[in-house]
Amino acid sequence: MSQTTSTRRVTAADIARSLGISRATVGFVLNDTPGQTISAATRRRVLDEAERLGYRPHIAARALASGRSRIVLLVLPDWPLDFNLRRNIEEASLALDEAGYALITYTPHPTGQSRPLWEILQPDVVLAMASWAPGQVESIRAAGVTRLIPDPDAPMGEEEYSEDGPLLQVRHLHEFGHRTIAFAGSADPRIADLVALRRRRANVAAAELGLGALPTADLELTDASASAAVRRWREAGVTAVAAYNDDVAAAIVGAAVRLGFSVPADLSVIGHDDTPLASMFEPRLSTINVNTVGLGRYLAALALSAVEERPLPTAGPELRVALVERASTGPPG
Amino acid sequence: MSQTTSTRRVTAADIARSLGISRATVGFVLNDTPGQTISAATRRRVLDEAERLGYRPHIAARALASGRSRIVLLVLPDWPLDFNLRRNIEEASLALDEAGYALITYTPHPTGQSRPLWEILQPDVVLAMASWAPGQVESIRAAGVTRLIPDPDAPMGEEEYSEDGPLLQVRHLHEFGHRTIAFAGSADPRIADLVALRRRRANVAAAELGLGALPTADLELTDASASAAVRRWREAGVTAVAAYNDDVAAAIVGAAVRLGFSVPADLSVIGHDDTPLASMFEPRLSTINVNTVGLGRYLAALALSAVEERPLPTAGPELRVALVERASTGPPG
DNA sequence: TTGGGTGACTAGCGCGCGCAAGTGGCGCGA
DNA sequence: TCGCGCCACTTGCGCGCGCTAGTCACCCAA
Structure with a gap:
């Protein structure tokens, strides 16, 4: 003592x-x-x-002498993290810690002028959850980091995490008999990439089912924006909407109800992410649950394989996606 | 390569x-x-x-030579961060960056065995949003960090951020004529402290208004849990509920509607935090908006004053709290 | 006895930087 | 002319650690 x-x-x-x-x-x-x-x-x-x-x-001294910081930087997207994901980050942190590495999470803000953390921490590896934002790769490499995951040079890194949620959404609505389905994105520029990706995937499913290109709108999270879209879609004969996420879905449901439409009879709406809050309100939102079990350990293994001589982890991420059917979707009419 | x-x-x-x-x-x-x-x-x-x-x-070399890491560690609570808060963290980050410091946020997990970040990064300052968790202060000091904010040795740090939201909730419901008001907390153990604090504040308001101690329940975010509480409260003559946050409020609203009650006629419900999603669903949730404007810069100034010779920032945090009246609250009957 | 091999260490450099102490040149007042 | 102070630098140490290149005693085979 x-x-x-x-x-x-x-x-x-x-x-x-x-x-x-x-x-x-x-x-x-x-x-x-x-x-x-x-x-x-x-x-x-x-x-x-x-x-x-x-x-x-003294980690600074160690980093200086060894040339490695033993820091793994995980770049997080700008949207709120769901529960599961957070738990899995914690698991990754644990696994890395056992190997003597520290996991630091970081959310770059496009608006911020401050120097990105990879310049400051000089991490051994930088991980991203999804794909890299434009310019990010260059910035990270300029900071002297050579190990990026997913590898930006790999061909078609886009499908690293395969984004099957939109497929399930569209198929689910199609099974109910909907034939005119809209896709509702978000106008938030920070998530434009992911919105675009999900929209593309939704259209893939539509094509498979013999539907044409889905009518689309990128909404603000306001009643006015959602109301306008709902009105427009109804006039165009749309009976169901696949939304980018639960927030957008909620905006549409709320707007539809306030316009006097019945959900799901007049308009079916399905969200994405299985936000807790979305399961509580009436009508309870049908949505897509993303099961991230194992993702954390997988990420950790990826990072370690990049930085030491460990072999690449064998199994892919257990990013299973599942339909959660609740009350906001049903047959048309 | x-x-x-x-x-x-x-x-x-x-x-x-x-x-x-x-x-x-x-x-x-x-x-x-x-x-x-x-x-x-x-x-x-x-x-x-x-x-x-x-x-x-090379920041490691600089840290080694200067003895200061120029890192400010912000310890975040384990609950989801609302939008505003996130923006303000970004602002703090910016302000610190201008002064040559890096802001790193960190959420310690009670379950995690991994070494806390303050041991690894040896930050110059460690900031906490609220008060320190038991044992944290010792752990941070053992890591060699001497500057903690808020100062754990200062008497009664609890009212650092004064939590006036519950007061507004109860007064708002009282103004509508409600006299039997319940407080709905969350059973999530991670936020037990904050739930308890808000409940206490709600009871302070109740006492001021001549109401007795508020009936209380700590809910799981499930329909069963919320339904049980609503049924019990209705039997006890409760006509309005102040909820710990919007999630809990949503659970109550959903359960009430599904039980055949009308919101707000049969049961008024007010949330806390002004979550975007809560403003979309029908009925649109009345809630408390926490205006964190200036909090970020205040935090940054606090950190800088601790680490350089700058004077303490003059103004307190602009943690103003405001009632957002929407459709989920109204007169009883 | 010699020589090589090996186990158990030590000497000391270099990582990149901050900073205290020193150095030389130059203008200027006496 | 001398001396002094000041400007604009330079020399060089030390931060704590990783790690290469030894050193040295000892043992065993020849």
Whole structure:
């Protein structure tokens, strides 16, 4: 319990001095340096003394000497993280920690002028959840980071996580007998990429089912914007809407109800993400649940394989997507 | 990709060599070191050459040399961040960046065994949004961080951010004529503290208005849990509910509607946080908007005052709270 | 006895940078 | 003419650590 020093931190040199051995030996013990033979007795003494003095390696010094920061930066998208995802990030963090790496999450803001974290932390790896935003790859590489996941040079990295939600949405509505289905995106520029991707996937499903290109609108999350879209779609004979996410779906449902339409009889609406809140309101929103079980460990394994000699993780991410059928979708009429 | 040599980073020494001057001069220019006089011509040449070579300071080396990491760690609570808050964190990040500091946000997970980020990053300051969790202060100090905000040694830090939302909720319901008002908390253990605080504040308002202690329930976010609470409250003559947040409020509204009650005629419900989604569904949720304008800059100023010789920021956080009256509250009957 | 091999260490450099202390030249007042 | 102060730099140390290149004692085969 003796709080030896309140000013100077304990260094490896302190351990060496106190034990009367050289700094190198201490380093070898503490790092389990391969190719070095240290007697069991000395090893024990070093470990015990480190414990006794409360030694903590100075990561800045370590980073400087080794050239590796042992930091893994996870770039998060700008939208709210769902519950599962958060749990899985935690798992990734744990797995990496066991390997001596720290996981730091970061949400770049396009509006912010501040220097991105990859410039400051000089992480060994930068991970992204989905694909890279334009310009990001260049910025990260300019900061000296060579390991990016997913690999931006790999052909068609886009389908890394395959975004099958929109497929399920459209098929679900089609099974109910809907033939004129609209896709509702978000006008939020920050998520334009993902909106576009989901729209594309929805159109893939539409084509498979013999429907034409889906009518589309990018909504603001306001009643006015949603009302306008609903009115327009109804006039065009649309009976069902696949929404980019639950927020957009909620806007449409609310607007439809306030316009006097019945959901789902007049208009079926299906969301995406399975937000808790969306399951509570009346009508309870049909949606797509994204099961992220295992994603965390998978991410960690990916990062480690990039930075050490570990093999690539065998299984793909368990990013299974499932339909959650509730009350906001049904047959037309 | 075999550019082992070409990958070497540009250092201050490279600039010096290329310009035929000493490394110290380069450092003085790049850091605007006070007390050093550098001719305008040299300054320009250094700056230009740094730009030309694409020089980026190696923060690990800087941290090692200066003894300061120039990292500010913001400890975030475990609950989802609302939109405004996120924007303000971004603002704080910007303000700190201008002063040469990096803001890193971190959510410690009680379950996680991984080493907390303050041990790894050795930040100059650790900020918390609310109060410190038990054990956190010791852990942070053990990691060698001396500057904590809010100061854990200051008496009664609890009312740092004064939580006036519940007051507005109860007063609003009271004005409509409600006299038997319930408080709906959340059973989520991670937010037990904040739930308790808001309940306490709601009861303060109730007492002021001459109401007795509010009936209370801590809900799971499930229909069963919400239905049970609504049924119980209705039997007890409750006509209005102040909810911990919009999620809980949504659960109650949904359950009430499905039980055949009319909102707000049979049961008024008011949420807290002004979640976008809550304003979309029908009935549109009355709620409390937390205006965090200025919070970000305030946090940044706090951090800077702790770490440099700047004076403490003058104004308190502009954590103004406002009633958002929509369709889920009204007179009883 | 010699020589090579090996186990158990030590000496010390270099990572990139901040910064204290020093150095030389030049203008200026006495 | 000398001396002094000031400007515009340079020299060089040290931050804590990883790691290469030794050193040295000891053992065993020849």
